[in-house]
Amino acid sequence: MTTAAPPLIRQRVETSAARASQVWKVYGSGEAQVVALRGVDVELERGRFTAIMGPSGSGKSTLMHCLAGLDSVSRGQVYVGDTEVTGLNDAGLTRLRREKIGFIFQQFNLLPTLTAQENILLPLAIAGRKPDQDWFKTVIDTVGLGDRLGHRPNQLSGGQQQR
Numbered sequence: 001m002t003t004a005a006p007p008l009i010r011q012r013v014e015t016s017a018a019r020a021s022q023v024w025k026v027y028g029s030g031e032a033q034v035v036a037l038r039g040v041d042v043e044l045e046r047g048r049f050t051a052i053m054g055p056s057g058s059g060k061s062t063l064m065h066c067l068a069g070l071d072s073v074s075r076g077q078v079y080v081g082d083t084e085v086t087g088l089n090d091a092g093l094t095r096l097r098r099e100k101i102g103f104i105f106q107q108f109n110l111l112p113t114l115t116a117q118e119n120i121l122l123p124l125a126i127a128g129r130k131p132d133q134d135w136f137k138t139v140i141d142t143v144g145l146g147d148r149l150g151h152r153p154n155q156l157s158g159g160q161q162q163r
């Protein structure tokens, strides 16, 4: 006989985009040790915008890096959808970052020798996939970068680089 999962649990799994459970992040050791995250529990709902606010140095970037599988946690669990990020090996993490995560860094990390268009399409190129041309045009029109696609990052304004 099988028993169905209680409805509340099933709903939580389906609606959560990302989740942290008792996450700690400790940088360095000894005198230089910084406890950046101290047992953080947070759940980000699917299909919504969530802002993380706090003073400079309070751990916002650290939390986002850990939630996106870009940095390791010292203790605790991170989930993206149903996947436990903290249980993935390097290959699994690479796949997750390429296929599930979009991230605008505080420092942009654009490749300086590539054009705006090449930077935008790089993750798809690495994955060996062809961009959907209609969707590409829609996205570019939405962010208003149509006339800057051939520019390299140092030829773009700060805001254009961010977009």
Ligand SMILES: Nc1ncnc2c1ncn2[C@@H]1O[C@H](COP(=O)(O)OP(=O)(O)OP(=O)(O)O)[C@@H](O)[C@H]1O
Pocket (backbone or CB within 6 Å): 027, 028, 034, 035, 036, 054, 055, 056, 057, 058, 059, 060, 061, 062, 063, 106
């Ligand atoms: N690689 C690191 N090694 C040691 N300490 C670090 C490292 N990265 C961040 N920290 C420290 O961890 C704490 C949290 O940093 P974090 O970058 O997450 O803050 P933040 O909330 O994003 O700040 P800001 O609003 O200034 O961007 C800070 O005290 C910072 O000095």
Ligand SMILES: [Mg+2]
Pocket (backbone or CB within 6 Å): 060, 061, 062, 106
């Ligand atoms: Mg930050």
